[in-house]
Amino acid sequence: MLENGIVMLAIILSVNIVYVSLLTVRMIFTLKGKRYIAASVGVFEITAYTLGLGLVLDNLDQIQNLIAYALGFGLGVITGMKIEEKLAIGYITVNIISSNPDIPFTETLREKGYGVTSWYAYGMEGDRLAMQVLTPRKYELMLYETIKEIDPKAFIIAYEPRQIFGGFWVKKVKGSKLRREEEKLQSE
Template sequence: MLENSLVMVAIILIINVVYVSFFTIRMILTLKGQRYFAAVISMFEVLIYVVGLGLVLENLNEIQNLIAYAVGYGIGVIVGMKLEEKLALGYITVNVITTEEAKDLPNALRKEGFGVTHWMANGREGDRLAMQILTPRKYELRLYQTIKELDPKAFIISYEPKTIYGGFWVKSVRKGKLGNE
């Protein structure tokens, strides 16, 4: 079966897509502090890597195998990134600055289940309402959509916090109680 060059190319391609996808997920889990889960994934990752690289090295004179290895690597990066988007691990913090005080944005966002801290701030063009919102990444797009519906001109910046400690809201989110679920 491995004598057929098209089958060999397909196997190498698939192996590398799977390997690089695992690599991407493992790196993200490591960065998010999920060390034990990352360690388990790394065992499968290295096993797949050794098998794929072994196939290429055994048939180094076949240029199509090298090309399949490289193409599989590139596709694996994309697949890994898509998987990470679907998993949406961790939290994001979103800072919102708006001039729309009358719409009571903080309470509207709280009704949607988001944790909001707000205060009045001064900008170059006058008073502004500033908000800091913490949410699981899986709700990120829903948060942006809600903000844009309430204030299309809102200034939004988001980032991933490295450490979260304390607060009543984090406890309820970790128990799976966000929004209208």
């Protein structure tokens, strides 16, 4: 079977897509502090890596194998990123500056289940309402849509917190209202 050139290329390409996807996912779990999951993924990652590289090294005289390996690496990066987006592990902190401090922004976000800390600020063009919202990453896009509905001119900055202690998320069941909001949006 490995004598057939096209089959060999397909195998090398596929193995490297799997390897790099696993590498990306393992790296995400490592960065999120999920060491046992990262180690488990690493076992499969190194197995795929060894298989793919072995196939290429056994056939170094075939340039197309090296090209398939490199192409598989690139496609694996894209695939791994897509998998990471779907997993959406962790939380995101979103800083929002509303163009109009009179909009009932804070109340609207809290009604939808978000934990919001807000304060009045002064910007170049006058008074503003500044807010900080913490949400599970899987609800990040839903939060952006909600913000744009409330204030299309809002200024948004998002980042991932490394540690979370106390506050809204410790006191409430994480995301229960948000799950209901997501289900409501999906049914529409």
